[in-house]
Amino acid sequence: MRNEIKVDINHLQYIRCPTCKKKIFVSVFEIKYLPAIISPNNKSGLIKIPTNVCHYCGAVSTDEILIKYNQNNGDKKQSLPDEK
Ligand SMILES: [Zn+2]
Numbered sequence: 001m002r003n004e005i006k007v008d009i010n011h012l013q014y015i016r017c018p019t020c021k022k023k024i025f026v027s028v029f030e031i032k033y034l035p036a037i038i039s040p041n042n043k044s045g046l047i048k049i050p051t052n053v054c055h056y057c058g059a060v061s062t063d064e065i066l067i068k069y070n071q072n073n074g075d076k077k078q079s080l081p082d083e084k
Helices: 063-073
Strands: 025-034 045-054
Touching (some): 045 063
16 A cells, blocks of 8 residues: 555645746757667657746756755745755
């Protein structure tokens, strides 16, 4: 049986854009080209790397950047706990 942690999403902090402080993002990809010569199956391909674009100002931020920024700058009462 799995351990399930129940989280009330209403109590979670919104993540905000480091540039404009707004909170709507679009999920996009960066794409890297994988040449056949170094590909495990000897075929060339594309590797998609998920990232986030601010809907308002267009700033691109990885999940890591958003977590770090919001840990340091979030509302004190609801800021994200430090990850050790
Ligand atoms: Zn923004």
